[in-house]
Amino acid sequence: MAEQDDLQQYAVNILQDVIARADSAEDGALRAESFAELMFEHLADAGEIDDGIGCPVDGRGIRCSGYFLSEDSDRLDLFLVIPRLDGTVSTVPKADVDAAFRRLGAFLDKALTGLHKQREEALSGYDMCRAIWEARDEISHVRLFVITDGLATIDQIESYMLGSIEVSSHLWDLRRLHRAVSSGSSREPIHVDFARLGGRLRCVVASPAESGYRCLLTIMPGNLLVEMYRQHGPRLLERNVRSFLQLKGKVNQGIRKTIIDEPQMFLAFNNGLSVTATGLKIEDNGDGTADLVAADDFQIVNGGQTTGSIFRAWRKDKVDAARLQVPVKVTEILSDGDIEEIAPRISQSANNQNKVNMADFSSNHPFHRRMQELSRSIWAPPAGGLQRQSRWFYERARGQYHDALAENRTEAERRKWELIHPRNQLITKTDLAKYEHSWSQLPHIVSRGGQKCYLDFMDALDQRGSFDPQEGYFQRAVARAILFKQSERIVSRQKFGGYRANIVTYLIAWLSHRTAKRVDLDAIWAAQELPAPLASFIEVLSVHAHAHVTTPPGGQNVTEWCKKEACWDRFRDTPIEIPANVEAGLLSRENARTSGSASVLEEQTNAGESELVDRVAEVPAQTWFDIAAWAKDTQTLQAWQRSLAFSLGKLAGSGRKPSRKQALHGEKIIEEARVLGFRG
Known part of the structure; x- marks a missing residue:
């Protein structure tokens, strides 16, 4: 009976998570896509897959919800979801599961033989079909995943060969999903x-x-x-x-x-x-x-x-x-x-x-632990005229939100807890990477998928050096989350037919670049929503971003085009006029610099780094100029070090402080110069 109760609660959690993501309890197609995205994250956390890309395809005798192709094109994963989303523990008929695997297998057959030639290029399914067809000679193993939030009765499905390709079938139902996320572990241990x-x-x-x-x-x-x-x-x-x-x-x-x-x-x-x-x-x-x-x-x-x-x-x-x-x-x-x-x-x-890097192994990384600590203590201002405050829940490990919810024994206690911690105010560590990289103007990295974006974020965080998030950073990170989440809703309303994730990250990167990060994040935090003029402008930006990402040069695959830095380089300089009412709400450049509008990977400084910046700022301008001249005469420092020394001299002469990175390098330049004989 205990397992039945746990499964019941888990089914409710899935339903509520999907509703929070879809931002609509009525749109069945959007709920199915949100369910697929949620399941991709669960399977990635369980170590079953590297990632998943949602690309719904539905035709006569064929169905598919998404795919993922390994970088060497050797392994292909295909997904089909059967979302019941009724919040109950109910059985999925064996006939439905059999039909799902049959239709997913039929889709594979047609994709390998050129299904993309029959589809519109502007639709997301085109990219998936074309990618499979282009990799047909490299693929050696295909895994068919059927995922449902119901209970299935099938125990084993035999693998088969499709030419030289091994095809295996994998069923994930409510019970198996629950086991993967329960007991504090998201993995099915390998024996x-x-x-x-x-x-x-x-x-x-x-x-x-x-x-x-x-x-x-x-x-x-x-x-x-x-x-x-x-x-x-x-x-x-x-x-x-x-x-x-x-x-x-x-x-x-x-x-x-x-x-x-x-x-x-x-x-x-x-x-x-x-x-x-x-x-x-x-x-x-x-x-x-x-x-x-x-x-x-x-x-x-x-x-x-x-x-x-x-x-x-x-x-x-x-x-x-x-x-x-x-x-x-x-x-x-x-x-x-x-x-x-x-x-x-x-x-x-x-x-x-x-x-x-040690930072790659990350749920226990100090940065994530600190973010979790801040999220449990900081109250967000009331939103939309409400009087009730709430919290943004940072989930550094999969399942923490549901575990915390389950600690409330009664239904009344759970409802009260959810009012304080709404599901649409949940931020996972992979979400944070996506929000931060978009603001840091790396949409091509975000477009490579959640897992790769996250690893790149952790690599960059490790290279940046120690960073201890404080309340101000947490609030502005949440503001960037609000910007991203509300942009997603705006793009969904446009009904472009696909590529929402790419459109959102590209439009935010453009906004960050063209405003020099002068969007008032503190105002977004205070209001817990976007200003109306900015929301309207994002709708305009979404049209430009959609037009850009869906028209790659040379007939390239759209999904692959979005992953390339050249795609961002072209869009970054797209001339789009910023409306006067949006411009009026932007911070001045000085205020933007001092308010900490940059992401964690850029100019945020902790107490120790602030002291370093102050120390380097106190070095007289003439000392920097002398180092640059001495290094040029003696050829003892690298060219970039000589150039930076001269730049630091100009900053000191104008009374301006160096950036964190400049200060880090500057102190090392002074130390190295003195070891090599500089006596200034």
Whole structure:
């Protein structure tokens, strides 16, 4: 009965989340699209998929809700949703599920044979169909996902071959979705039975005292790794931020060359895999070795390129993977160890093929913890003439909102909590990345999808250096969220027929650029809505943005065009007149600079950085000019350092402070110059 109650509440949560996203309880098509977007996020968090792009297609005998094609075009995911959205625990008829897989499979058949030629280019489904057709010779595995918020009775669906393409079917119903987001975990742990896969692994075991882990060193045959990846796909690489994407880099090309030309040298040339796991089942051989029989929560935290390269060579190049020997270090996180803490450090330390930043492993990142803390304490002003204040709920880990809601035992308590924390005031960490990158004028990055945008945001945050968000930043971040969310609603009302996400990020980036970030974010926070003149102008901007993104040069794929910086470069300079009533509401340039209208990745400063800016500002202008002249005469600093020293001298001479970045570099220039002999 407890499970039934939990499922009931989860069904209600899904319904309410979709209504909050769709901003309409009546529009069935919009609710279906919002349901699909929500499910893509759930599956990405569960490690099942990298991402999903909503592209509804409905025709005679075919249906599809969206897709995702890996960057090397090897793996294609197709999605079809069956949203019931009635807030009840009800069964989806087997016939409906069978029909869904049949129609999704039929769509795949037609897309591979040129369905795009029969569709209008301006519709979003055209891009999906064309992308599949263009990748038809590269695709080796297609996964068909049918997703529903009802209960299904189908246990297993066999894979089949479509020519040389393996097609597997995956059903996600209410129960499976709930299991993926409950118990504080969004993952379905991977269990590996080595005995069933082809043989136990002989290992050397080490257990450092008071470490919280033990390590097993072993050699894994390549065919075993292939079978594991074939069964579980990218989920094996869930904690590996640099999971295998493509064979364009020199490292991947080198791995592939060794696999094909010198498989016997693979063990000598390759660094192998680093794996984390729990609940290892091993049998001691009494001679200092043990056999690894099985493992739970098996995750490759380093070695995504190796894994993907071997699998691709087996699939595409017909390599005999059994000839490859792969060195593997398995770290078992024991009951007194912290896997969320240890796994990122293993990956960061072990990965010397590509740089991995600690910021990539992020739900526990100090920035997100601080944002969560602020969101639980800051009250938003009443909106729209209401007297009731509310809060914006920052969700650094999937499911926190629903967990907090569930802590309220009675229906009355839950309603009261939701009044304070409305669902449409929920911001996830991937949402924040999208809002911040749009304001930072990176719409081409946002257009690459939620997961890639988020990782880029975290990389940029890590490169920026330490940042401790304060109340002012949080309020302006919420204002940027309001700008984005209300722009989405404005664009939806335009009924362009597709590409809403691209249109919104491009119009906000243009607004940020052409106003020099002078939109009054504090006023938006205070009103909890956009000023009427700005909302009207966004409607105008949306028409220009739609026209731009849907007319790529040379007949390119629209979705791919939006991901290119050239797309932004062209739109950035589009001449659109800003109405006088909008211009009147903009901040002065000085006020915009001092109000902190920039995003976290730009000019925001914490207390320590403010002190640094003040210190560098106190350096006399002549000192900077002397450094620039001395460096030019002695050729001891780089050209950009000499140029920056001169620029800092000009700033000091005019009484203006340097930016955070200028101050960071400026202090280093002074230190380096003195080490090299400058005596000014």
